[in-house]
Amino acid sequence: MSLSRRAWLGKVLQGLGLSALVSHRPVAARAAGNDPSSNESGPLIARVTRPYDAETPVREFTSFLTPNHRFFVRSHFGPPAPELITEANWKLRVGGLTDQPLELTLKDLAQFERVTITAVVQCSGNGRAFHRPKVPGVQWERGAVGNAQWTGVRLRDVLAKAGLRRNAKHVQFKGADRPVVSSVPLFVRSIPLEKALHPDTMLAYEMNGRPLPLLHGAPLRVITPGWMADSCIKWLTDITVQAEEAKGYYMQTAYRVPVTAIQPNSGLPGTSMVPVEAMVVKSLIVSPVNDGQVGLVPVTIQGVAWSGEASVATVELSFDEGKTWEPARFVGEDERYAWRRWQYVWKPKGPGSVAILSRATDAEGQVQPQSTPWNPSGFLWNGWDRVTVTVQA
Amino acid sequence: MMTFSRVILSALVLGLPGLAVDTSAQEDDLASVSAALAPRAEGLIIARCSVCHSPDLVSQQRLPKDRWMATVDKMKHWGAEISNDESDLLVRYLSARYHPGAPDHLPPFDSELRKAEPLTQEPVQAGPLVGVAVRGAGIFEHNCQACHGAGAIGGMGPKLAKNPILKHEDLFWETVLYGRGPMPAWGSVLSQQDIADIHAWLLAR
Numbered sequence: 366m367s368l369s370r371r372a373w374l375g376k377v378l379q380g381l382g383l384s385a386l387v388s389h390r391p392v393a394a395r396a397a398g399n400d401p402s403s404n405e406s407g408p409l410i411a412r413v414t415r416p417y418d419a420e421t422p423v424r425e426f427t428s429f430l431t432p433n434h435r436f437f438v439r440s441h442f443g444p445p446a447p448e449l450i451t452e453a454n455w456k457l458r459v460g461g462l463t464d465q466p467l468e469l470t471l472k473d474l475a476q477f478e479r480v481t482i483t484a485v486v487q488c489s490g491n492g493r494a495f496h497r498p499k500v501p502g503v504q505w506e507r508g509a510v511g512n513a514q515w516t517g518v519r520l521r522d523v524l525a526k527a528g529l530r531r532n533a534k535h536v537q538f539k540g541a542d543r544p545v546v547s548s549v550p551l552f553v554r555s556i557p558l559e560k561a562l563h564p565d566t567m568l569a570y571e572m573n574g575r576p577l578p579l580l581h582g583a584p585l586r587v588i589t590p591g592w593m594a595d596s597c598i599k600w601l602t603d604i605t606v607q608a609e610e611a612k613g614y615y616m617q618t619a620y621r622v623p624v625t626a627i628q629p630n631s632g633l634p635g636t637s638m639v640p641v642e643a644m645v646v647k648s649l650i651v652s653p654v655n656d657g658q659v660g661l662v663p664v665t666i667q668g669v670a671w672s673g674e675a676s677v678a679t680v681e682l683s684f685d686e687g688k689t690w691e692p693a694r695f696v697g698e699d700e701r702y703a704w705r706r707w708q709y710v711w712k713p714k715g716p717g718s719v720a721i722l723s724r725a726t727d728a729e730g731q732v733q734p735q736s737t738p739w740n741p742s743g744f745l746w747n748g749w750d751r752v753t754v755t756v757q758a
Numbered sequence: 759m760m761t762f763s764r765v766i767l768s769a770l771v772l773g774l775p776g777l778a779v780d781t782s783a784q785e786d787d788l789a790s791v792s793a794a795l796a797p798r799a800e801g802l803i804i805a806r807c808s809v810c811h812s813p814d815l816v817s818q819q820r821l822p823k824d825r826w827m828a829t830v831d832k833m834k835h836w837g838a839e840i841s842n843d844e845s846d847l848l849v850r851y852l853s854a855r856y857h858p859g860a861p862d863h864l865p866p867f868d869s870e871l872r873k874a875e876p877l878t879q880e881p882v883q884a885g886p887l888v889g890v891a892v893r894g895a896g897i898f899e900h901n902c903q904a905c906h907g908a909g910a911i912g913g914m915g916p917k918l919a920k921n922p923i924l925k926h927e928d929l930f931w932e933t934v935l936y937g938r939g940p941m942p943a944w945g946s947v948l949s950q951q952d953i954a955d956i957h958a959w960l961l962a963r
Contacts, residue, residue, distance in 0.1 A: 411814075412814075412818065413811060413812055413814055413815045414812035414814055415808075415811060415812040415940060416811065498822075498858060499819075499820045499821065499858055501819055501821055501825055501829055503815065503818075504818045504819070543914075544810065545809055545810045545904070545905060545914045545940075546809065546810060546836065546837040546838075546904045546905070546914070547837075547913075548836055548837030549810065549836045549837060550836070630822070
């Protein structure tokens with residue numbers, strides 16, 4: 366049978382008077398995502414076309430703030446229908462173990478004190494592609510992270526207005542996004558009350574001075590500074606104060622890591638699993654770019670580094686596969702939950718290929734390891750960053 | 759009820775003529791397993807999996823067979839319309855093509871599909887297809903209802919009962935065969951007769 370599938374479809378459709386449709390329409394049954402050349406020149410690198418998941422090319426991280434349109438995008442179901450979150454239709458419900466349940470509009474939220482925090486937001490699965498053995502999930506590499514200025518209200522101010530009952534222990538969040546098929550569990554998660562009442566935990570309605578974009582959770586999202594983004598629920602509509610952790614797949618099964626290291630693919634971990642919460646110390650080499658070329662002249666290596674709730678203490682570089690390390694110096698803004706930019710002036714010794722490694726250490730003594738302990742869902746990757754460049758004579 | 763093409767396909771897949779099917783004995787020969795199963799399996803990925811997510815989420819994974827099984831089971835549990843035969847086929851195909859040792863970048867599967875035999879080798883009809891509404895009800899329920907709702911009254915996807923597109927048959931066929939927006943393409947899974955049957959059933963809603 367030499368007839369191609371398309372030609373065959375054309376023949377069939379001719380019988381239906383549809384041949385014109387076939388001749389100039391692409392075959393829709395095309396798999397996206399396997400061709401890196403198709404998406405690395407845009408503002409974001411798409412990992413999943415629908416629902417849209419995309420990471421930032423690391424070269425964009427030379428600026429302190431990551432612009433909204435270059436900020437990584439991740440959700441389980443994609444944004445909700447826009448009419449659900451228009452100012453006229455959207456409300457935030459606060460209930461559960463409260464004295465007085467609330468229903469707040471955006472105007473009501475504007476009555477609370479306005480606060481601004483610059484914070485790193487990072488997908489729990491950032492770097493998943495580097496775990497060995499490979500694990501299932503979106504194969505994020507280095508760019509499912511960004512640093513933005515978030516403006517909104519303190520979660521604890523909203524909770525105080527509702528009044529917490531004595532048995533309140535966890536605060537659950539639900540957004541307006543919904544799965545295609547109603548049998549898929551909703552993305553519902555909770556954080557412990559202590560984090561919810563932290564003065565820096567906020568409900569953000571602005572990102573980098575602009576109204577929160579639809580892809581980033583308009584009109585309101587949770588920001589838990591220092592914690593991974595699985596707590597930063599987007600399109601927020603429901604806050605429920607509870608005695609227990611949220612029920613359901615995304616809290617009880619997903620977004621969990623073993624307490625102690627386990628053998629890869631050893632079946633279900635014999636250790637208990639705990640929710641992914643604080644970020645771990647991590648650095649990225651931003652410039653020069655991987656597979657780039659530099660001249661045989663002094664080269665300024667630039668990068669960023671951040672940790673969870675502690676500040677970054679040092680960043681070091683190695684040019685000999687980690688045998689010796691040289692300290693980089695910090696430059697620019699120093700804010701508690703933001704990343705820190707760093708630089709190092711490197712004098713290449715001669716032409717050829719060189720691997721540049723970076724590792725950060727935070728104020729609590731946490732050191733970025735050569736590679737991260739394997740875990741079944743590939744969370745919290747923070748292995749040494751590596752960029753290979755060619756030094757030209 | 760099976761169309762003629764479905765019978766042929768089932769024969770190929772289930773190995774009645776001993777063609778593509780003796781995969782348990784061929785598991786070392788990943789490439790041949792992959793090629794033999796590709797048209798049907800990729801059609802299933804487009805029709806069943808991409809109701810909720812694009813196929814690129816599938817093709818970027820590199821997993822051993824047990825993890826593929828767990829993944830397909832999870833998706834069935836969450837409501838993916840996959841029969842037991844279909845999930846066996848999917849797991850065989852996925853663990854042959856997207857195994858841990860497979861290269862990071864595989865060619866998009868549609869280039870292989872083009873080389874493959876056409877999926878549904880129906881004879882070109884002498885006249886227009888005549889849809890049978892009573893068959894269409896069952897095909898709709900299995901393939902379309904998850905998004906378009908029971909009775910086609912709408913859900914995540916638009917309401918189709920009394921939808922004007924039913925009167926524009928060319929648009930209807932184009933949408934079903936190639937997809938539109940979030941709707942996946944169904945040309946690899948539904949036969950021409952299936953689509954005509956669904957159309958006939960929808961017209962009667």
